[in-house]
Amino acid sequence: MATHMPTGMEHHPDIVELREHYERVTSTPRAQGVEALAVLAGLFLAASPWIVGFFAFTTLTVTCLIVGLAYCLLMAGYGSAYERTHARAWAAAALGLWTIISPWAVSGLPAKGKNITTCVITGAVMFLLGLAAISMATITSNGAAMRLGRAGRAKG
Numbered sequence: 751m752a753t754h755m756p757t758g759m760e761h762h763p764d765i766v767e768l769r770e771h772y773e774r775v776t777s778t779p780r781a782q783g784v785e786a787l788a789v790l791a792g793l794f795l796a797a798s799p800w801i802v803g804f805f806a807f808t809t810l811t812v813t814c815l816i817v818g819l820a821y822c823l824l825m826a827g828y829g830s831a832y833e834r835t836h837a838r839a840w841a842a843a844a845l846g847l848w849t850i851i852s853p854w855a856v857s858g859l860p861a862k863g864k865n866i867t868t869c870v871i872t873g874a875v876m877f878l879l880g881l882a883a884i885s886m887a888t889i890t891s892n893g894a895a896m897r898l899g900r901a902g903r904a905k906g
Contacts, residue, residue, distance in 0.1 A: 765882060785883075798868050804868070806858050809857055813852050821845050845876060
């Protein structure tokens with residue numbers, strides 16, 4: 751009775767092709783630009799209570815600090831290791847949405863003009879950068895969208 755030894759999924763032709771595809775996509779200036787802008791947006795959100803001047807809103811200040819740093823951690827390294835971090839982009843987009851609604855969702859003093867404006871604009875930028883990072887999975891090296899069900903299939 752012969753036993754079949756699995757060769758491991760990491761050597762499967764589809765997996766190898768996907769890794770090569772992700773490497774091509776993340777080595778582009780677009781992917782690296784998305785990563786850099788995302789890190790800057792996260793750092794701005796973390797520091798925004800002191801930059802804009804709404805640190806008296808302690809709950810919103812803590813929220814902005816934590817969400818901004820979490821966003822940086824999620825998106826940092828994205829361009830250099832997309833294969834392992836592309837799922838983080840979904841969480842980053844969700845953090846962008848949370849940032850937009852946070853002035854009304856967190857308890858504490860009622861939101862005012864500059865903290866609402868800062869959170870809404872920064873959250874929208876973070877959300878869009880998260881979507882841009884997500885979209886990298888469907889872009890081929892020549893810039894065309896990959897067709898679902900056709901990408902990564904082994905020949906033969």
